[in-house]
Amino acid sequence: MKISASLRIAPALLALTFAAGAVAADVTPHDAPSHDAALPGDSIYQIDVPLVDQDGHTLTLGERSGGPVVISMFYSTCPYMCPMIIDTIKRVDHALKANGRARLRVVMVSFDSANDTPPVLKASAVKHHVDFKRWTFARAEPDGVRSIAAALDIQYRALPDGSFNHSGVLTLLDAQGRIVARTEKLGEVDPEFLKAVVAQTQPSQGPKPAH
Amino acid sequence: MGSGNPAMRVARLALLLLIACAAQADAAEYMNLRGGKFASVLPADAKNADVVVAPFRLRTVPVTNAEFLAFVQAHPQWRRDRVAQVFAESRYLSQWADADTLGTNARPDQPVTQVSWFAARAYCQSENARLPFWNEWEFAAAADATHADARSDPTWRAGILAWYAQPNQPLAVIGGAANFYGVRDLHNLVWEWVDDFNALLVASDSRDQNDPDRLKFCGAGALAMRDLDHYAVLMRIAMLSSLKAANTTANLGFRCAKDGTGDNR
Structure with missing residues (x-):
């Protein structure tokens, strides 16, 4: 009785040991860089942060x-x-x-991991009358939000009242996720930034929009 | 219980292995800090409020060249010849002789420098830890050998400041005197990354400004700081907030932290 029990326990423990070893070696924290060799080294898509969009779908950056x-x-x-x-x-x-517009996508990532759940994101997007086919409002875990902000050179801090201090930055990424333009001009169109967006969305750039 | 039973021996060995694995992942020494209300130089509300530091554990010493070498050997995507540029600029680990050799310019027991925020973060994750938050670092660094908060002691302040007044000193090795919490080398050795390095100099109020120029200024960073006599800490903030996440410098290293239980001190 005892022997058979311990015989059953032993392989279980062994399996557990190897599983623990495998987990330790395989731990991929949420924002662990994926180092995707198919992407250019300067692509911010190398940052492997799971996002959840306004419809509750999980996606990567x-x-x-x-x-x-x-x-x-x-x-x-x-x-x-x-x-x-x-x-x-x-x-x-x-x-x-x-x-050109049909080729452009917009991604808005929330600082507020605690409150910006998919329904809240959805309500925000609806309020702003955005084109859901091309705009994504997304949330990530706090660790991942910090990574995305770091990659975009955006500063933010949470305040005790639940609001955030943050810098306002628009960043244009090419089809591979490389930063090609950046502006802190808000409230009006930055002509240099627009020029870069026009260049990136020209038909010769990147794949044709799907129909 | 038949200790000679082979199955039991295997079981015991497996258990020991399991413990050894867990211990190896946590080899670095961490101290428990109780946290609590703390008068940060960066007030919580950007006006005057104390911050509340949750209990945490802090690595007693910064991560060394030897430890970081072991890390890049285990995680070759962080070798300086393989790292993606988005995670580390070209100076990354440039003081080492080779991608996996320290050489003569990097002693094993010196704190590792020329590391980016992304690399520091990845290292800490490999230690089942994270980078400390600024308020945690500041909380631990407020202590001298016998007081949890020695910041009002002018002699202690002057001693810390003296280090900043002598730039370009050769990097010393880890193992300075322990402070009140048993944590070493928070001063007088190396600058250190914090997890929220990009949270330090955000404007105090980015909400009621409709003028684009003011918004821009606001993004560049105006901040209500208190206790402006605290130059040493303010210099750390100024330096950290000037960095981008892929940057590295010859004097910038890091240590790791973990969420704590608040059992000690």
Whole structure:
């Protein structure tokens, strides 16, 4: 009885040991860099942060792009600056010709991991009348948010009242996730930034939009 | 219980292996710090409020060249000849003789420097830890050998400042005197990354500014700091907030931290 029990326990323990070893070697923390060899070394898509969008779908930073992306950060209860960030991106969007606009994607990542759940993100996106086919509002865990902000050179800190201090930055990524332009000008279109977006969304750049 | 029973011996060995594995992952020494209300030079509300530091554990010494070498050997994607540029600039580990050799310019027991924030973070994850938050670092660094908060002691302050006044000194080795918490080398050895290095100089109020120029200024960083006499700490903040996550410098290393239980001190 005892023997058979210990015989059963022994392999279980061994398996556990190897499993523990495998886990220790294989631990891939949430924002552990993936070092994807298929991506250029300077692509921010190397940062492997799982995001959840406004519909509750999980995605990675570069997953839905397939073309140029304007990426920025915000949080839903932000009273003035974030609406202005979103409005500025919409102005850039509207300044594009239809075929260029169809190629552009927009990703807004929230600072507020605690409150910006998918339904809250959805409500934010609806409030701003964005084109859901091309805009993604997303959340990540706090660790991943810090990584994305670091890669985009965006500063932010949480305040005790639940709001955030943060810098406002729009970043243009090419189809491979490389930073090609950046602006801190808000409330109006930065002409240099727009020029870069136009260049990236021209038909010769990247794949044709899917139909 | 038949200690000679082979199955039991295997079981015991497996258990020992398991413990050994767990111990190996946690080889570095960490001290428990109780945290609590703390008068940070960066007030919590960007005005005057104390911050509340949750109990945490802090590595007693910064990560050394030898330890970081072992890390890149186990995680070759962090070798200086393989790391993606998005994670580390070209000076990354440039004081080493080779991608996996320290050489004569990097002693094993010196703190590792020329490491980016991404690399420091990855190292800490390999130790089942994380980088400390700024307030944790500041909390631990407020202690002298006998007081949890020695910041009002002008002699102690002057001693710390003296180190900053002598730039370009050769990097010493780890193992300075332990402070009140048993933590070493927070001063007088190396600058250190914190997890929220990009949270330090954000404007005090980015919400009620509609003028684009003011917003821009706000992003560049204006901040209400208190206790401006505390130059040593303010210099750390100024330096950290000037960095990008892929940057490395010859004087910038790191240590790791973990969430704590608050059992001790």
